[in-house]
Amino acid sequence: MITIFFFFFIIITPSTSSDTLTTTRILTTNQTLFSQNQTFILGFFRASNTNYYLGIWYNNIIPQTIVWVANRDNPIDNSKGYLKMGHNTGNFLLLNSSGNPAWSSNQTNAKNPILKLLDTGNLVLQDSSDKTDENSNYLWQSFDYPTDALLPGMKMGWNLDTRTDKYLTSWKVTGEDPSSGDYTMKIDYHGLPEGFIRRNQTIIYRTGPWNGVRFSGVPNMKDDTNDLKYNFTYDDHAVWFSFSLTNPSLLSRIVLNSDGEYQRYMWIQGRWNKFSYAPAHECDYYRECGSYGVCDSNASPVCSCMHGFSPENREAWNLRDGSDGCARNTGLDCPNDRFLHLQNMKLPETTRVFVNKSMRLDECEGLCKRNCSCTAYANIDIRDGGSGCVMWIGQLVDMIVFPTNGQDLYVRLAAADIESSSSNKNHTVVQGVGITLSVLVLVLGLVALCYIRKKRQQRSRGLMNEVVSSSGRNMDDLELPLFDFDTLTMATNNFSQDNKLGEGGFGSVYKGTLIEGQEIAVKRLSEDSGQGIEEFKNEVKLIAKLQHRNLVRLLGCCIEKDEKMLVYEYMENRSLDSILFDKSRRALLDWERRFNIIYGIARGLLYLHQDSRFRIIHRDLKTSNILLDNDMNPKISDFGMARIFEKDQTQAKTLRIVGTYGYMSPEYAMDGNFSIKSDVFSFGVMALEIITGKKNKEFYSDNDELNLLGNVWRHWQEGTALTLIDPSIGNSYTESEVVKCIHIGLLCVQERAEDRPTISSVVLMLSSEAPSMPKPKNPGFSVRQNHPNTRLFSSTQDESWSVNQVSTTIFDPR
Ligand SMILES: *[C@@H]1O[C@H](CO)[C@@H](O)[C@H](O)[C@H]1NC(C)=O
Numbered sequence: 090m091i092t093i094f095f096f097f098f099i100i101i102t103p104s105t106s107s108d109t110l111t112t113t114r115i116l117t118t119n120q121t122l123f124s125q126n127q128t129f130i131l132g133f134f135r136a137s138n139t140n141y142y143l144g145i146w147y148n149n150i151i152p153q154t155i156v157w158v159a160n161r162d163n164p165i166d167n168s169k170g171y172l173k174m175g176h177n178t179g180n181f182l183l184l185n186s187s188g189n190p191a192w193s194s195n196q197t198n199a200k201n202p203i204l205k206l207l208d209t210g211n212l213v214l215q216d217s218s219d220k221t222d223e224n225s226n227y228l229w230q231s232f233d234y235p236t237d238a239l240l241p242g243m244k245m246g247w248n249l250d251t252r253t254d255k256y257l258t259s260w261k262v263t264g265e266d267p268s269s270g271d272y273t274m275k276i277d278y279h280g281l282p283e284g285f286i287r288r289n290q291t292i293i294y295r296t297g298p299w300n301g302v303r304f305s306g307v308p309n310m311k312d313d314t315n316d317l318k319y320n321f322t323y324d325d326h327a328v329w330f331s332f333s334l335t336n337p338s339l340l341s342r343i344v345l346n347s348d349g350e351y352q353r354y355m356w357i358q359g360r361w362n363k364f365s366y367a368p369a370h371e372c373d374y375y376r377e378c379g380s381y382g383v384c385d386s387n388a389s390p391v392c393s394c395m396h397g398f399s400p401e402n403r404e405a406w407n408l409r410d411g412s413d414g415c416a417r418n419t420g421l422d423c424p425n426d427r428f429l430h431l432q433n434m435k436l437p438e439t440t441r442v443f444v445n446k447s448m449r450l451d452e453c454e455g456l457c458k459r460n461c462s463c464t465a466y467a468n469i470d471i472r473d474g475g476s477g478c479v480m481w482i483g484q485l486v487d488m489i490v491f492p493t494n495g496q497d498l499y500v501r502l503a504a505a506d507i508e509s510s511s512s513n514k515n516h517t518v519v520q521g522v523g524i525t526l527s528v529l530v531l532v533l534g535l536v537a538l539c540y541i542r543k544k545r546q547q548r549s550r551g552l553m554n555e556v557v558s559s560s561g562r563n564m565d566d567l568e569l570p571l572f573d574f575d576t577l578t579m580a581t582n583n584f585s586q587d588n589k590l591g592e593g594g595f596g597s598v599y600k601g602t603l604i605e606g607q608e609i610a611v612k613r614l615s616e617d618s619g620q621g622i623e624e625f626k627n628e629v630k631l632i633a634k635l636q637h638r639n640l641v642r643l644l645g646c647c648i649e650k651d652e653k654m655l656v657y658e659y660m661e662n663r664s665l666d667s668i669l670f671d672k673s674r675r676a677l678l679d680w681e682r683r684f685n686i687i688y689g690i691a692r693g694l695l696y697l698h699q700d701s702r703f704r705i706i707h708r709d710l711k712t713s714n715i716l717l718d719n720d721m722n723p724k725i726s727d728f729g730m731a732r733i734f735e736k737d738q739t740q741a742k743t744l745r746i747v748g749t750y751g752y753m754s755p756e757y758a759m760d761g762n763f764s765i766k767s768d769v770f771s772f773g774v775m776a777l778e779i780i781t782g783k784k785n786k787e788f789y790s791d792n793d794e795l796n797l798l799g800n801v802w803r804h805w806q807e808g809t810a811l812t813l814i815d816p817s818i819g820n821s822y823t824e825s826e827v828v829k830c831i832h833i834g835l836l837c838v839q840e841r842a843e844d845r846p847t848i849s850s851v852v853l854m855l856s857s858e859a860p861s862m863p864k865p866k867n868p869g870f871s872v873r874q875n876h877p878n879t880r881l882f883s884s885t886q887d888e889s890w891s892v893n894q895v896s897t898t899i900f901d902p903r
């Protein structure tokens with residue numbers, strides 16, 4: 090008691106902004122320690138349950154962001170707790186008001202210890218004679234006892250010599266209750282090490298093994314920023330993961346939140362921006378597609394069996410439950426088996442594998458081939474052409490196929506199964522069950538296989554030649570159902586006017602019903618569409634290769650009697666404009682749906698711009714080209730005007746300006762310059778139309794000179810943007826989300842292409858709760874009368890963008 094009073098007396102005098110606590114001081118609940126350059130604070134905080142916890146948080150960051158908690162499961166229930174030096178023990182104790190320890194640093198050998206908060210956020214116990222901060226031989230350090238956050242320089246994983254494991258445990262409720270939650274994120278050192286998120290004992294998510302660059306299951310890990318370096322160390326003594334910042338003025342942290350989501354944040358312009366997170370989509374959930382099943386988040390349904398395998402439980406599989414996985418079509422016949430090469434994979438689970446870090450791939454293959462229980466092999470490290478050998482014994486589980494940045498995997502198959510696959514060797518190995526099902530129906534009896542032969546074509550114009558010239562070399566023959574003309578005539582009731590869904594620049598679209606009942610949309614290209622057979626085939630090839638849940642899916646084609654037709658899946662809810670601008674139907678689109686549509690379009694566009702095998706500029710994005718399925722999920726359609734860019738090409742110029750007034754960016758409409766940024770412009774227009782329910786070209790406010798963009802811009806500047814929201818949305822929206830979307834829309838329609846964000850930034854901004862965004866500058870085409878190029882939009886043009894918004898073709902006079 091006397092000592093306590095004595096300490097009380099002392100603490101009031103010295104400054105509380107010290108970074109060090111010595112044996113002669115205590116820290117009460119209303120005192121703090123600051124790290125030397127004031128980056129972090131050690132102190133007591135009160136959680137929503139009003140208890141007191143000792144923790145570390147960032148200085149000057151609001152809301153308070155706690156990165157470490159000492160006594161998370163043993164709170165102090167009143168303000169009279171304090172942190173002090175234990176008698177003769179050399180460790181620090183957190184005591185409650187009756188002097189009982191709630192937490193202890195458990196260190197007993199220090200002679201003259203001090204507790205110090207470092208600028209890294211590490212709280213360390215060291216001998217007072219030890220003056221260096223670089224010393225990693227601290228007697229104790231908080232970095233060894235992570236709670237839910239990983240800070241730069243902090244290691245997560247195993248010390249195999251001492252068999253100790255450092256891992257993250259979520260809060261019970263992030264931001265409210267710091268006691269240990271149900272989720273953990275741990276590195277498993279068995280086999281080839283990888284990370285797991287578990288809820289209690291159940292695995293929720295697996296990162297995949299480290300491949301030298303990234304976790305095998307996190308394809309975007311290296312891409313997101315250059316300010317960050319990851320380090321995964323794996324040897325006989327230790328297995329751990331950490332990250333560091335190359336720019337020390339940045340702040341970043343990784344958190345496991347109370348929903349079991351791994352999140353990496355960066356502090357930028359006054360906000361925590363979520364840069365990456367996992368699980369991010371269906372496929373990330375552990376064993377989503379069972380053993381030998383492969384998940385593809387861009388396919389629908391997401392699960393497929395690998396080539397040579399079929400669903401184990403077809404009934405469940407058809408109900409889109411892939412978790413029973415797949416079984417071999419043909420049993421193995423050991424010495425004669427062959428290997429199937431899969432690309433862009435998340436490697437299967439590696440906790441029970443054989444590993445040799447110095448073996449080459451060919452040695453690995455030899456070893457696997459000789460050992461009859463080996464089911465697959467792969468390189469461990471993908472750098473420098475690949476090295477190391479990982480060999481699976483037994484079932485392969487939890488695989489994903491990515492559009493890019495996945496790994497090569499070689500799977501043992503009976504020779505018979507390999508041979509049947511050699512005709513589509515380079516094409517995705519995965520045989521889509523869902524696709525097979527829907528297409529199978531069509532195929533039966535009606536459809537022959539249409540092998541579209543690769544053929545080079547001389548450059549003339551339009552999309553198709555671009556495909557050949559840029560990527561023709563790599564294109565394989567592609568199998569696509571070929572519909573015969575009579576079938577389609579019958580399905581569309583002889584292309585009757587009643588079945589007509591609309592008319593586009595290249596022909597008409599009809600609704601059809603096949604004999605089996607499946608509904609289809611048939612796009613019949615007009616003879617004067619300007620497309621030759623080869624061009625047409627190339628378009629088909631291109632579209633068939635584009636597979637994403639936000640792109641309309643091509644079911645087949647028809648080439649007969651000078652007719653060229655494309656057969657698409659039919660979309661129940663038709664096009665977005667048919668609902669958005671329809672007084673009686675627009676209320677179907679509440680805010681959640683509208684946001685979902687904006688986000689879906691952005692995802693589809695991201696796929697076109699970045700993730701597919703080519704870089705595709707759509708050039709004719711508008712609400713009538715966005716189709717909606719039963720659940721109002723958006724699908725981008727109509728690639729008749731799309732152009733393919735080389736991966737590194739960013740801009741092109743055309744004399745033939747095609748597109749739709751109101752959606753065209755200024756540089757394209759005026760000079761024929763198009764780029765990914767002209768698509769972004771069109772996207773921005775659509776986003777603003779979706780929010781306001783007004784068409785860009787039609788909208789005139791009272792003073793009659795502003796179109797929609799100009800009007801939104803004016804309200805934005807006046808701070809009244811929220812008044813523009815479509816009244817039929819009702820009241821069920823989050824203001825901040827609407828404002829964020831308007832902000833993003835305005836960024837996309839900025840006059841100068843270089844100011845506009847890329848679609849990947851747009852997706853990031855849309856998916857972040859409070860992204861930091863630049864201020865928008867003035868939009869293109871905002872003031873009609875100042876439109877410098879009115880000349881271009883002649884009366885014929887006006888006609889064509891009336892009624893059903895047919896795409897127009899404008900020949901530049903120059
Ligand atoms: C802490 O706060 C309480 C009440 O707010 C005050 O009575 C006490 O003196 C403070 N203690 C110190 C050490 O500042």
Ligand SMILES: *[C@@H]1O[C@H](CO)[C@@H](O)[C@H](O)[C@H]1NC(C)=O
Nearest residue numbers: 166167185186187188189190
């Ligand atoms: C202090 O902690 C001890 C042991 O955990 C507990 O029995 C006691 O009730 C606590 N005292 C107060 C005032 O919270």
Ligand SMILES: *[C@@H]1O[C@H](CO)[C@@H](O)[C@H](O)[C@H]1NC(C)=O
Nearest residue numbers: 159192193194195196229234
């Ligand atoms: C200190 O030791 C106690 C009892 O062995 C243990 O429960 C506690 O977790 C340890 N604290 C730390 C920080 O290691």
Ligand SMILES: *[C@@H]1O[C@H](CO)[C@@H](O)[C@H](O)[C@H]1NC(C)=O
Nearest residue numbers: 126127128207208209337338
């Ligand atoms: C604070 O200290 C850390 C670690 O020494 C250093 O990386 C960082 O740049 C410093 N920050 C400021 C604002 O001085």
Ligand SMILES: *[C@@H]1O[C@H](CO)[C@@H](O)[C@H](O)[C@H]1NC(C)=O
Nearest residue numbers: 270271272287288289290291
């Ligand atoms: C996890 O375990 C805790 C404690 O055993 C239990 O209360 C909780 O319900 C479990 N959570 C789940 C999702 O099983």
Ligand SMILES: *[C@@H]1O[C@H](CO)[C@@H](O)[C@H](O)[C@H]1NC(C)=O
Nearest residue numbers: 301318319320321322331333
């Ligand atoms: C990872 O950290 C270890 C130990 O700190 C270091 O030796 C190694 O060079 C680092 N690796 C990379 C890739 O930064």
Ligand SMILES: *[C@@H]1O[C@H](CO)[C@@H](O)[C@H](O)[C@H]1NC(C)=O
Nearest residue numbers: 444445446447448449452478
């Ligand atoms: C790993 O492979 C290399 C090269 O084949 C071989 O020399 C070495 O003995 C192997 N190590 C183990 C542990 O099998």
Ligand SMILES: *[C@@H]1O[C@H](CO)[C@@H](O)[C@H](O)[C@H]1NC(C)=O
Nearest residue numbers: 442443459460461462463482
């Ligand atoms: C195959 O490899 C595994 C893992 O190294 C080993 O346990 C097993 O004995 C091998 N089997 C044969 C037949 O060599």
